Amino acid sequence: MMEIIAGYVKDATFEVFESMVMMEIASGEPNYNGSKKIDSIISSMIGLAGDLKGMVVIHCPEEVAKKITSGMLGMEVDEVDADVKDALGEIANMVAGGLKVSLEGEGCNVELALPSTVIGRSIRMSSGVGSKRIMVPFNIPSGEFGVEMNYVMSSV
Secondary structure, eight states: OHHHHHHHHHHHHHHHIIIIIOOOOEEOOOBOSSOOOOOOSEEEEEEEEESEEEEEEEEEOHHHHHHHHHHHHTSOOOSOOHHHHHHHHHHHHHHHHHHHHHHHTTTOOEEEOOOEEEEOSSOOOOOOTTOEEEEEEEEETTEEEEEEEEEEEOOO
């Protein structure tokens, strides 16, 4: 099931970047064992509830976050400010929304919380015992970002 969910994460992320950010991205191989880390300064997350509980998180280094926001807003962004936090929160929301639609096609009910964004170095996330973790790395010309999924799935 982890490979299927990683595929849904990839598909949703490509769709968001193609339609809303107007930026080509390339994906790397999903990581399932927690060894892949992204050197991020900003992380936007959205909680998931229902048959699948957990969160989707977008991790970005500063330059990548500014370039993504520039693409989304159609204007140059020079600092990590409220626009960057809002843009990355909206991207997390849209990626989670795409994931929700894909999972509902599998008969899995998923509800979304409001997105939150944190800024800082060395932020570590942890999930409950028995949760699964997927990290899908993506690249744009200015660097790498990651879409992380931590979840526990109920029987459907």
